Amino acid sequence: MTGGTPIIAFDNVDKFYGDFHALKDISISVREGERMVICGPSGSGKSTLIRCINGLEFHNSGVLTVDGVEVYEGSKNILNLRQEVGMVFQQFNLFPHLTVLENLTIGPMKVRKASREDAEETARKYLDRVHIPEQAEKYPSALSGGQQQRVAIARSLCMESRIMLFDEPTSALDPEMINEVLDVMVELADTGMTMVVVTHEMGFARKVADTMVFMEEGRIVEVAEPEKFFTNPESDRCRAFLEQILEH
């Protein structure tokens, strides 16, 4: 996992929402194939950080480069970039008026201009990958939360993205459905996909993360390998946070 060029690089990035300083002087990079897990208390800027990567939010100062392209508001490359960077949301954000299959094919067909046959073939391949090939003709509302999130993952995969962002993918799920989603994510990690995951699922983090990041109040407080992060974190705040979420 070491080596490889940075595919995502934050360089002194700041982000404001009005007066609120959401990201403070962020400098961090992700290598190709790296799996980074970001954790921290709510409001610490984790979501903002990963939403900057595919331009759903734009930073105000500093330089952010993704896949060799600089990301900034008004950039002509944003649409191309978003095809390379898949994103999975906490609330799934599936399109309720389309069937599962249509949810998966609309991106490739309309954005990548793929033919219907090719798009459907790809879609079925990835539905297989997330273990719900039999749900293709249903509407998202007929699926359980876990199934919907797996469809959302497949939707991103169908764009053949090289980077996948996960914004608290299991936070909106009932407990019994969390593992089916995490299993899919572990399998995805095994394929060598570059992944940036915001999550509090520490079991998952231990299993797949190459790098752990702890954020608080818009700052990156700690960056470490999982082994060191979980056994001997440097900052007290990180230690306190881990104790809180691991005590159960």
Place this chain on the structure above:
Amino acid sequence: MLNWLKKLHWLDWLVLAVVFGFFGFIWWQIEGNLNYKWRWHLIPNYIFRYHTGREEWFANVLLQGLAATIRISIYASILALILGTILGIARCSANLTIRMLARTYLEFLRNIPPVVVIFIFFFFLSQQLITAFNIESWARGIARQDSKWVWEFLFGDMRRFPSLISGVFVLALFESAFVGEIVRAGIQSVDKGQREGARSIGMNRYQELRYIVLPQALRRVIPPLANQFITLIKDSAIISLISVQELTFKTVELVASTRLIFEAWITCAAFYFVLCFGLSALFRKLENRGTARS
């Protein structure tokens, strides 16, 4: 029936008595004081009439008027839906100028009485356009052709085509403001996550709107749009003021020539009522079926 009667409270009886008393009083006034002579038997003739020369039945003024009202309502609704959708999208635009223009259009139409709007649109817009595109002579040309029955089925008497088009145009412009507001509400009711989902797979703003936001928004606003369609049918009565030969105009003419004041207007009202009430019942049924399915 008897069971239903037994359920009535004495207060219900009182209310019913007052209502019947009121209408009885009006009837008594008309009969006694106005000395009005009811001539209901003449009305069917103005709906359908037997042409003795050609030996066939044909639709007379009232039915012609109803047909024109239905045609105008359908065309105006389609046009209003198109204009309104554009207006609704403009109202949600990221561009301030576009948003302001849409808002201005809307506020003008909402704060000026429809009749005034219709006169202004008619004299400034419709008249100008009809002259500019030479629609008048084009329509007369059609009226002389062999294939004119197709056109007559779609637009009625082709010699009246310019006035019909003005009516449709004016009504559509007027109603588009309200359709626009309905569409805007629909667009804004679509969750922000839907736009983010669309953007995250690389869709541009147009694709996001076309494939993700609009289909959901329009589906959601079908019930209020259906209501607006019924409102439009009722509003279409005011274009009789610009001499479009629809139901109200035809009734005015009928009353002027026959003095069948109450009979003609009551028949006219019944036509509107059956049309609008029928449609609203139909839409309610469709809506219930829609919700039962999803």
